[in-house]
Amino acid sequence: MYLHIVVKIDTLAKTGYIPCMRRPLPDRTIDAWARLLRASHSVLTAVESDLKAAGYPPLAWYDVLLELKRAGRDGLRPLELQSHMLLAQYNLSRLLDRMEKEACVERRPCPDDGRGQIVVIAPEGRQLLKRMWPAYEAAIGRHFAARLSADEAARLARLLGKLSPSLAVRESGNNPGRSRG
């Protein structure tokens, strides 16, 4: 009974139909929200566009390959990949289809679980990852890093970390293409 009531209130609150639960947000906050939308979209599309212009696949490929490379020979279950990356289940499924078709990843049956599979990075994928990094880094530099001091980047990272809490944010330090982390 209690549970039922809680769910209903939450549902209503989501619609904004419970006025008492909506203290209006401060203008500062709304401004920050608007800027997050703008900044992330503009920077992301700029970087994606550079990568595409250089003949590389979308960023999501890079993320998948990087996670798989870290996972090594054991590979990863799609479900694990999902938790590292930010991607809906069906989108990951089809992304892996495409990457498999290009021989960048390999899907193997999962011995523990007949429903599952193990995704492993393929040689072609390793190559792509390595070749892609310079272009990726250059694009990040041009569209993102060039606009921030190192200190500002650190502060931005801290603030952004609060926004995706339960998410395992990729730790940097061992990117491919950096000879010495």
Add this chain to the structure above:
Amino acid sequence: MYLHIVVKIDTLAKTGYIPCMRRPLPDRTIDAWARLLRASHSVLTAVESDLKAAGYPPLAWYDVLLELKRAGRDGLRPLELQSHMLLAQYNLSRLLDRMEKEACVERRPCPDDGRGQIVVIAPEGRQLLKRMWPAYEAAIGRHFAARLSADEAARLARLLGKLSPSLAVRESGNNPGRSRG
């Protein structure tokens, strides 16, 4: 001749093929980049999903309607809308198609310019804008504002502002649904 060389170097630099132009980015910066991707994506999809669950159209509709409402009776040329919002030309064209079909906007011929058009908000659009705001604000509150103090939001806004420089970031303060801005 000079110009030609400059263009070529830039093109090469974009691909990352000129090593001397790539000082490796600091790990901090790459971390900030990764977090920007994660945070913005997770928060945006959460908000969009809430809006959709409440029966409302995507955020882009809200942005268009808000800009058009501000423009008032004179409306806006699609090109002006584009500069306010972050949307490719062809996407805006088709977004307006859909919104026109739902009677949210009206497209009028442009007297000054036979190629152009004037887009004006329609009564249906005004209603939608007004009804949409509580759900939108609630979603921003739940997925964004709740994770930041007012001070943090302000600092985040300042940092993000550096990332989309030439963009006219929407100034907050007169959102519909706020009785007193």
Add this chain to the structure above:
DNA sequence: TCTATCTATATGCGATTGCATGTAATATAT
């Protein structure tokens, strides 16, 4: 004026996304 170029918007098409659902294997309950 006539032609070439440019600008504002639209559109065909293939790729990607989201939603809902399908399928097969596993876990749970009785």
Add this chain to the structure above:
DNA sequence: ATATATTACATGCAATCGCATATAGATAGA
């Protein structure tokens, strides 16, 4: 042990996106 629910992943379909290009009006040049 059998029925039921759940989990892991795939897929049909409609909507949307991105790219290239079309179209039609404006502008510039000769």
